[in-house]
Amino acid sequence: MRGRAGVVAVLAVLLLVVAGCSGAGPARDAERPLVLTTFTVLADIARNVAGEHLQVESITKVGAEIHGYEPTPGDIRKAAEADLIVDNGLNLELWFGRFVSELSVPHVVVSDGVEVIDISEDAYAGKPNPHAWMSPDNVARYVDNMVAAFSNLDPANTDAFRANAETYKAQLRTVHDELVTALAAVPATQRALVTCEGAFSYLARDAGLTERYIWAVNAEQQATPQQVASTIAFVSENRVPAVFCESTVSDSAMRQVVAATGTRFGGILYVDSLSEPGGPVPTYLDLIRHDTRTIIAGLTGSAA
Numbered sequence: 422m423r424g425r426a427g428v429v430a431v432l433a434v435l436l437l438v439v440a441g442c443s444g445a446g447p448a449r450d451a452e453r454p455l456v457l458t459t460f461t462v463l464a465d466i467a468r469n470v471a472g473e474h475l476q477v478e479s480i481t482k483v484g485a486e487i488h489g490y491e492p493t494p495g496d497i498r499k500a501a502e503a504d505l506i507v508d509n510g511l512n513l514e515l516w517f518g519r520f521v522s523e524l525s526v527p528h529v530v531v532s533d534g535v536e537v538i539d540i541s542e543d544a545y546a547g548k549p550n551p552h553a554w555m556s557p558d559n560v561a562r563y564v565d566n567m568v569a570a571f572s573n574l575d576p577a578n579t580d581a582f583r584a585n586a587e588t589y590k591a592q593l594r595t596v597h598d599e600l601v602t603a604l605a606a607v608p609a610t611q612r613a614l615v616t617c618e619g620a621f622s623y624l625a626r627d628a629g630l631t632e633r634y635i636w637a638v639n640a641e642q643q644a645t646p647q648q649v650a651s652t653i654a655f656v657s658e659n660r661v662p663a664v665f666c667e668s669t670v671s672d673s674a675m676r677q678v679v680a681a682t683g684t685r686f687g688g689i690l691y692v693d694s695l696s697e698p699g700g701p702v703p704t705y706l707d708l709i710r711h712d713t714r715t716i717i718a719g720l721t722g723s724a725a
């Protein structure tokens with residue numbers, strides 16, 4: 422009996438694997454409304470609100486450069502079947518306006534209502550910094566906007582979405598408190614967060630860190646000699662103990678800063694994408710915890 426049950430279990434797993442591998446992405450689930458998000462971080466947050474009631478998928482894959490993404494014909498075909506598209510807004514998805522104009526699918530901008538920080542430098546000065554999800558407090562607003570949109574889409578499950586949102590918002594408060602408490606322990610002389618992209622304004626505000634970056638927004642993907650020189654000057658003058666770069670961009674410019682100043686390369690931070698499920702940041706809450714640990718370890722010279 423046990424052997425036969427084992428064979429059945431193995432067959433069931435094989436069927437699941439085959440189903441998961443067929444075609445591009447998971448099959449359309451006929452039972453549940455399909456919600457597409459523009460990137461993986463939003464998909465994880467949306468799944469926490471949707472529970473089992475909606476099918477949530479990300480248009481861009483793990484590790485994708487999301488600012489200057491070029492949607493494929495397959496993305497457009499898939500999005501045409503969606504019941505709702507979730508985007509961040511604040512000019513994050515530069516490709517998005519053109520993308521949705523080809524579709525007749527409703528969309529919700531989940532950053533609506535957050536307290537925006539403007540970019541202070543470069544060609545983007547005065548424009549909103551799009552990375553508002555890097556503050557867990559802001560994500561609570563994202564969650565409220567998702568509850569409203571999901572309830573419109575699937576009114577019968579409104580109570581479930583609200584209950585899921587309350588549970589998740591409690592976890593957001595916990596991770597926010599952990600971040601603030603842990604980073605408060607970094608000595609005043611070491612409280613600078615130097616990264617490739619200026620993606621950490623919201624986290625730096627919450628944690629009371631001075632933020633500095635090589636370029637404001639991933640777009641050209643190319644650090645200019647002036648940007649690199651100015652970062653080198655800042656790191657040298659302030660004796661910044663460590664610098665960081667993000668998972669979705671090349672760290673070569675930051676390696677130049679390390680070579681020129683003798684500072685430490687503190688490691689890879691996640692912001693615009695989660696990792697694969699088996700990687701260091703399979704969820705948004707993991708992302709904030711991972712970045713907090715990496716920043717502290719880099720700035721204080723302790724083990725992550």
Ligand SMILES: [Zn+2]
Nearest residue numbers: 618620639693
């Ligand atoms: Zn970014």
